Amino acid sequence: MNRIFCPDCLIPLSGAFICPDCGGEIPQSGGIYIMTGDPTISAGNNGYNYIGFDTIASVYDDTRYGDDEVVENLGTVVAEHFPPGAVLLDLGAGTGIHTVNLANACSAVYACDISVNMLEKLVLKTSDKGLTNIIPVRANALDLPFPDNTFDAVIAIHLLHLIKNTDMVISEICRTLKPGGVFISTLIHFDNNPPSVSGRIDEIYERLGRQNHIGLIDSPGWSKEEIDPGLRKAFPSVKIVSDPRLNFTLPDHPARVWRQIADLTRSSQIDVDKKLHDRVMTELRDILTAEFGPDFLDTQSDRKLSIDLIVCKK
Numbered sequence: 001m002n003r004i005f006c007p008d009c010l011i012p013l014s015g016a017f018i019c020p021d022c023g024g025e026i027p028q029s030g031g032i033y034i035m036t037g038d039p040t041i042s043a044g045n046n047g048y049n050y051i052g053f054d055t056i057a058s059v060y061d062d063t064r065y066g067d068d069e070v071v072e073n074l075g076t077v078v079a080e081h082f083p084p085g086a087v088l089l090d091l092g093a094g095t096g097i098h099t100v101n102l103a104n105a106c107s108a109v110y111a112c113d114i115s116v117n118m119l120e121k122l123v124l125k126t127s128d129k130g131l132t133n134i135i136p137v138r139a140n141a142l143d144l145p146f147p148d149n150t151f152d153a154v155i156a157i158h159l160l161h162l163i164k165n166t167d168m169v170i171s172e173i174c175r176t177l178k179p180g181g182v183f184i185s186t187l188i189h190f191d192n193n194p195p196s197v198s199g200r201i202d203e204i205y206e207r208l209g210r211q212n213h214i215g216l217i218d219s220p221g222w223s224k225e226e227i228d229p230g231l232r233k234a235f236p237s238v239k240i241v242s243d244p245r246l247n248f249t250l251p252d253h254p255a256r257v258w259r260q261i262a263d264l265t266r267s268s269q270i271d272v273d274k275k276l277h278d279r280v281m282t283e284l285r286d287i288l289t290a291e292f293g294p295d296f297l298d299t300q301s302d303r304k305l306s307i308d309l310i311v312c313k314k
């Protein structure tokens with residue numbers, strides 16, 4: 001099943017993706033349905049502008065993941081909450097790391113993202129894996145181009161902290177979910193005891209960033225603490241699900257975390273003053289060298305990660 005809807009009048013389309021009602025054609029570019037223009041999503045709630053993901057799409061996979069076990073187990077546990085043959089909306093699908101992993105558990109997956117560059121990576125993964133039930137859509141989570149009660153399931157992985165009007169995103173998710181449909185997001189916990197190098201990079205960078213007011217720490221959307229109460233306001237049922245398959249002891253990747261920070265490719269790095277940034281990086285390097293030695297980026301250690309699912313029912 002490959003259903004898509006006219007973004008103007010929301011009539012279901014088939015085949016040519018031309019709306020039978022208004023005659024509007026959904027433009028396609030490189031296999032991506034373009035259902036939104038260039039909305040302003042950069043304004044943060046603390047006066048800083050946030051980068052879009054177009055600028056970091058080319059390094060996203062290398063600097064974020066790399067642990068197949070995490071992606072595989074997360075896919076398995078998440079899919080257990082879907083009804084058979086679900087029509088899924090993967091909101092903020094990005095480069096499709098989770099999308100391609102969940103496609104076989106679904107009849108169709110709408111992979112929506114605001115960033116065309118991220119979606120281009122998703123399209124490559126989709127065709128590499130020969131998946132035909134993924135529909136890449138450039139859409140804005142604040143104004144979804146789908147009718148009410150469309151999806152059996154919606155996921156938003158690493159998204160809710162990024163969008164300033166998170167309440168509006170949740171209201172769009174509720175609107176487009178079918179009654180009884182499920183919405184799943186994640187809560188990530190790193191255990192930094194004993195301290196891993198990348199855990200220390202994060203801690204010290206956050207402290208120095210705040211001291212120097214270089215505007216690289218806070219994200220515009222919900223904080224970790226705001227997610228649970230925010231969702232409870234919107235959904236009649238919200239459960240935090242901890243599953244032993246989502247507790248990991250992983251090799252630490254300090255070089256990857258360093259790259260995110262040093263190259264300013266972290267989602268929350270925006271409008272950073274380069275001079276201040278360079279000063280912070282020098283201080284950060286000095287502290288880590290004192291703690292772990294000059295080759296701190298090559299240190300081999302483990303880092304513990306656990307992921308909870310937040311499972312909401314409409």
Ligand SMILES: C[S@@+](CC[C@H](N)C(=O)[O-])C[C@H]1O[C@@H](n2cnc3c(N)ncnc32)[C@H](O)[C@@H]1O
Pocket residue numbers: 041052053054091092093094095096097098112113114115118139140141142156157158159162163267
């Ligand atoms: C941190 S990435 C997560 C990608 C993917 N879910 C993952 O876990 O790898 C967040 C994604 O959300 C997208 N995004 C940010 N604001 C958005 C919006 N208003 N509408 C749709 N997507 C948005 C970004 O472009 C980016 O690809």
